[in-house]
Amino acid sequence: MRKRRILSVFLFLVSVYLLWLAFHLITFKSYTTVPLKNSSFEVAGAFHIHSTYSDGKKSVEQIARCASDNSLDFIVITDHGSPNYESLASEGWKEGVLVLAGSELSENRGHLVVLGFETPSSPFSSTAEEAVYQVRVLGGFTIIAHPYSKVQWSWGPKADYGGVEIISADSMLRQSLPLSLLYLPALLVNPKFVFLKVLTRPERNLLKWDSLNESQPIFGYYSVDAHLLYSALFSSLHLHIPLSKPLSKEFDMAKRQVFNALHRGNFYNAVEAAAQAKGFRFWAEQGGKIFPMGSDVFIGPQTALHAAMPIGVELEARLLRNGTPVFRSREGTWSYPVTNRPGIYRVEVYLKERTPMKNNFPWILSNPIFLKEKIND
Numbered sequence: 001m002r003k004r005r006i007l008s009v010f011l012f013l014v015s016v017y018l019l020w021l022a023f024h025l026i027t028f029k030s031y032t033t034v035p036l037k038n039s040s041f042e043v044a045g046a047f048h049i050h051s052t053y054s055d056g057k058k059s060v061e062q063i064a065r066c067a068s069d070n071s072l073d074f075i076v077i078t079d080h081g082s083p084n085y086e087s088l089a090s091e092g093w094k095e096g097v098l099v100l101a102g103s104e105l106s107e108n109r110g111h112l113v114v115l116g117f118e119t120p121s122s123p124f125s126s127t128a129e130e131a132v133y134q135v136r137v138l139g140g141f142t143i144i145a146h147p148y149s150k151v152q153w154s155w156g157p158k159a160d161y162g163g164v165e166i167i168s169a170d171s172m173l174r175q176s177l178p179l180s181l182l183y184l185p186a187l188l189v190n191p192k193f194v195f196l197k198v199l200t201r202p203e204r205n206l207l208k209w210d211s212l213n214e215s216q217p218i219f220g221y222y223s224v225d226a227h228l229l230y231s232a233l234f235s236s237l238h239l240h241i242p243l244s245k246p247l248s249k250e251f252d253m254a255k256r257q258v259f260n261a262l263h264r265g266n267f268y269n270a271v272e273a274a275a276q277a278k279g280f281r282f283w284a285e286q287g288g289k290i291f292p293m294g295s296d297v298f299i300g301p302q303t304a305l306h307a308a309m310p311i312g313v314e315l316e317a318r319l320l321r322n323g324t325p326v327f328r329s330r331e332g333t334w335s336y337p338v339t340n341r342p343g344i345y346r347v348e349v350y351l352k353e354r355t356p357m358k359n360n361f362p363w364i365l366s367n368p369i370f371l372k373e374k375i376n377d
């Protein structure tokens with residue numbers, strides 16, 4: 001009798017849980033938007049991916065197929081190694097996707113992603129500052145991986161780092177394991193929903209990023225750090241590059257287009273699982289010239305910052321100067337005059353729609369524009 005009662009209570013709880021989950025899944029929608037400006041030369045990709053050449057679960061070919069299924073234009077494979085020569089050799093056009101490769105080095109300070117370098121004849125140093133120098137000499141650039149999760153980064157003297165990860169999807173899934181388990185059945189039906197549920201605002205990373213930018217330009221990355229669940233991650237987190245001309249069909253040229261944009265900071269990050277982000281733009285205008293994200297601009301009498309948002313969702317854009325919001329807008333386009341206000345300006349866009357993502361998580365994260373005062377001598 002007692003057993004039967006326990007069983008019926010258990011079954012009741014399971015049905016309540018399943019109904020609750022079904023309600024969330026049925027009401028979940030990923031928003032479709034329309035780019036406001038002509039964004040035909042914009043490409044989207046996923047950054048920080050592991051294949052079977054290190055600790056990933058799929059081969060580069062299988063990963064490229066997942067990327068193609070998710071309409072990605074490019075992917076950046078970053079297998080462990082110093083560098084990982086096999087992984088580097090796997091670059092090329094696969095399944096219509098531009099497959100690029102760098103490596104993830106294990107350094108004395110933590111994990112460092114290195115990209116765009118000529119293949120070295122001997123391994124990179126395991127001292128971070130030396131590796132940064134070696135990569136620079138070979139024409140490449142470096143990104144500090146997951147600084148506050150997994151293998152944490154130990155901050156040291158200033159070195160020429162090109163970027164820092166603002167979020168690492170893999171870390172977020174691991175850190176939110178109890179919550180992920182709660183939504184486990186949903187992972188089979190709609191992994192995007194689970195992904196959005198586990199995202200938490202990367203406050204520490206954002207603060208550190210802003211403070212690093214005060215002494216040197218360093219660009220922010222939303223990283224998938226994919227080892228498995230490739231398809232779910234590729235549909236969830238994108239790097240967007242607004243190119244000035246179409247992505248070349250010729251591999252070496254296309255590789256240069258993507259890596260140059262990442263190196264210079266002309267890209268933005270987006271949580272694509274919440275809503276399509278294509279068409280976002282942030283630029284400075286000075287003396288009739290346009291300066292994209294990542295640019296250094298000397299302030300003149302009519303310098304202004306401009307932004308354009310994707311259309312079709314309620315949103316709020318925040319313009320930040322040295323990490324502090326100075327302007328907010330819910331419009332599709334806006335401008336902000338900056339005369340006499342030098343600083344590091346970047347944009348965060350928040351969705352004002354019903355979404356499983358927390359409302360303090362930046363749906364779109366731009367890279368900065370550095371406005372400087374001209375020093376007359």
Ligand SMILES: [Zn+2]
Nearest residue numbers: 104111145150
């Ligand atoms: Zn790592």
Ligand SMILES: [Zn+2]
Nearest residue numbers: 048050104225
């Ligand atoms: Zn990794």
